[in-house]
Amino acid sequence: MRIGVLTSGGDCPGLNAVIRSVVHRGVVDHGDEIIGFEDGWRGLLEGVHRPLTLDSVSGILAQGGTILGSSRVQPSHLRDGVERAKQHCADLGIDAVIPIGGEGTLKAAKLMSDAGLPVVGVPKTIDNDIACTDVTFGFDTAVSVATEALDRLKTTAESHQRVMVVEVMGRHTGWIALNAGMAAGAHAIIVPERPFHIDKLTEVVRERFDRQKKFAIVVCAEGAKPEPGTMPWEEGTKDMYGHERFTGIATQLSRELEHRLGKEARPVILGHTQRGGTPTAYDRVLATRFGWHAVEAAHKGAFGHITALQGTEIKLVPLGEAVAELKTVPAERYREAETVI
Numbered sequence: 565m566r567i568g569v570l571t572s573g574g575d576c577p578g579l580n581a582v583i584r585s586v587v588h589r590g591v592v593d594h595g596d597e598i599i600g601f602e603d604g605w606r607g608l609l610e611g612v613h614r615p616l617t618l619d620s621v622s623g624i625l626a627q628g629g630t631i632l633g634s635s636r637v638q639p640s641h642l643r644d645g646v647e648r649a650k651q652h653c654a655d656l657g658i659d660a661v662i663p664i665g666g667e668g669t670l671k672a673a674k675l676m677s678d679a680g681l682p683v684v685g686v687p688k689t690i691d692n693d694i695a696c697t698d699v700t701f702g703f704d705t706a707v708s709v710a711t712e713a714l715d716r717l718k719t720t721a722e723s724h725q726r727v728m729v730v731e732v733m734g735r736h737t738g739w740i741a742l743n744a745g746m747a748a749g750a751h752a753i754i755v756p757e758r759p760f761h762i763d764k765l766t767e768v769v770r771e772r773f774d775r776q777k778k779f780a781i782v783v784c785a786e787g788a789k790p791e792p793g794t795m796p797w798e799e800g801t802k803d804m805y806g807h808e809r810f811t812g813i814a815t816q817l818s819r820e821l822e823h824r825l826g827k828e829a830r831p832v833i834l835g836h837t838q839r840g841g842t843p844t845a846y847d848r849v850l851a852t853r854f855g856w857h858a859v860e861a862a863h864k865g866a867f868g869h870i871t872a873l874q875g876t877e878i879k880l881v882p883l884g885e886a887v888a889e890l891k892t893v894p895a896e897r898y899r900e901a902e903t904v905i
């Protein structure tokens with residue numbers, strides 16, 4: 565088979581492990597030829613690609629980022645995008661395309677699959693918000709990075725008797741905030757699924773200082789918002805792809821808490837540090853398994869599906885099902901985190 569692979573959307577640790585696995589499984593076990601499209605869908609739309617051999621993926625398992633590059637360009641951004649992508653695949657004799665990406669990429673994969681392209685998707689995102697898979701690779705790494713940062717912030721917060729308001733990634737869902745907050749023993753966790761009330765948050769922090777504790781750590785997902793009308797709030801803007809660009813929940817919240825509590829508060833935005841660097845062992849294994857199963861699915865002709873972790877097994881889920889809804893933090897999980905606050 566001739567298999568094309570691409571990485572699209574925001575990068576995440578583990579992408580190289582998938583690419584390596586696709587090449588190993590394809591070349592070694594099936595005698596496939598693997599082609600890498602550069603910079604996500606852009607490479608497929610513009611016909612920019614290169615052969616991927618065992619040599620070209622040697623040593624990349626533990627590397628962060630993606631050797632193929634990524635972009636947020638999607639076929640639907642061009643009027644003739646879908647047709648162009650199909651034409652390039654036909655010209656190159658591509659038998660299967662493996663797009664590795666998050667929500668936006670998988671929606672584009674569905675569009676391409678509906679248009680007749682033989683697609684097997686691989687889900688990735690540090691946000692862990694793809695509903696059909698228990699976990700996405702990249703998430704474990706992001707949580708580890710955020711947890712280490714929270715641990716480190718505790719000592720400096722204590723020295724200065726400050727409130728640290730730490731912003732982690734999570735546009736629509738609070739998985740990173742929830743897990744890192746729980747792992748580090750944060751004193752309040754704020755997620756997009758539950759608008760927060762500033763009075764309640766202020767009381768949680770005040771009560772802690774009343775107990776002679778010297779610092780407080782508040783973790784918030786970047787997409788979280790206050791209950792409408794409860795505090796001054798500056799909404800975000802949209803970027804060129806229609807994604808929300810937030811104006812800094814950590815900055816807005818720390819300003820408000822400092823004012824209300826009369827205690828020094830500092831915003832800390834972890835941002836893209838959560839996406840950079842080497843993947844954890846867990847993410848390397850999951851990414852490798854996804855790559856392996858994507859090639860398997862292509863050989864079985866199971867197009868129009870994505871790989872998904874369900875329990876301990878990798879299953880194939882129809883693309884339509886995979887993009888139908890996001891996996892949000894359930895109330896029960898949030899209650900568990902609140903209990904330990």
Ligand code: F6P
Nearest residue numbers: 574666689690691733734735839
């Ligand atoms: O979807 C993954 C993600 O890391 C989000 O958590 C974050 O909001 C977004 O990407 C950031 O995107 P960009 O790299 O375009 O700034």
